[in-house]
Every structure is written in structure tokens, then in C-alpha cells.
């Protein structure tokens with residue numbers, strides 16, 4: 001993560017143990033993105049079908065007409081990944097690496113702090129709540145057979 005800045009700085013990023021990486025992506029790139037995420041030990045991902053518009057002024061993606069009616073929203077996929085702080089930059093780099101075409105409409109990534117992660121089944125919170133079977137912790141622990 002970037003250097004922690006003073007809380008009154010305009011560049012301040014809230015400090016947290018966990019962050020949510022929320023990426024709005026081209027639907028046809030999701031397969032590439034998710035398989036790359038699997039390779040770096042990401043097991044928990046939530047995906048939703050969404051529609052939206054960005055600037056996209058004068059772009060190929062922009063539909064005819066300048067008015068943003070519901071009919072010219074562009075179909076996208078939203079991917080939400082909650083990870084521990086030390087995985088954030090790797091996840092962001094992986095998403096960019098797999099999702100970027102360089103053309104207008106590649107999407108955007110939003111990063112926000114997450115106060116806690118609670119596994120409903122067990123009631124585990126914090127690091128235990130965030131950790132997943134086959135995840136990064138498993139990948140680097142001796143004797144694990146990760147796929």
C-alpha cells in the first residue's frame with residue numbers, strides 16, 4: 001500500500017487490516033481475471049452483472065446519442081474481493097494485468113477499508129474470518145497440496 005499519510009492529508013488512505021477491491025470490468029475478461037486470481041491464492045470472490053457508464057466520450061463503446069438513458073448503459077461485471085492488507089497491491093496488479101486492453105471502457109478499481117470479516121458458519125472474525133481454504137496462507141504453509 002502507498003505510504004500511510006497523515007489523516008488530514010488529501011492523500012490519506014484509511015488504515016485497516018482488510019480492504020475491499022471492487023473492480024468494474026469487461027464481462028469477456030472475467031475468466032482471465034478470475035483464473036489469475038486463483039493462481040495467487042484468492043478463493044473468495046463475489047461477482048455481479050452490472051450496467052453503467054463512464055466518461056467514454058467519443059469512444060467506440062459510447063452508444064449513439066448523448067443522452068444517458070437506461071438503454072445505453074454498457075454491460076459490465078463487478079468483482080468484489082476482500083483481502084488482507086498485504087494482498088491488496090498484488091490483487092490490483094493482477095486485475096490490471098488481465099483486464100487491461102488499453103481501449104476506452106477497460107473499467108475501474110475502487111479500494112475501500114473493511115472493518116471486519118466474519119464467517120457466518122463459525123463466527124470467526126478478523127484474520128481467521130478472512131482466511132480461506134486453498135488461500136494464500138495455505139499455499140505457503142509446509143505440506144499443503146494446493147492445486
Ligand code: ATP
Pocket residue numbers: 043044045046047080081082083119120121122132
Ligand atoms: P465457509 O467455510 O463457511 O463456507 P467461506 O469463507 O468459504 O465460509 P462462503 O460461505 O463459501 O465463505 O462464502 C459465501 C460467498 O461469500 C462466496 O460465494 C462469495 O461470493 C463471498 N465471499 C466469501 N469470501 C469473500 C471474500 N474474501 N471476498 C469477496 N467475496 C467473498
Ligand code: GLN
Pocket residue numbers: 041042043044045081082083084087130131132133134135136137138
Ligand atoms: N487472504 C485469504 C487467504 O489467504 C484469501 C482471501 C480471498 O480469497 N479473498 O486465505
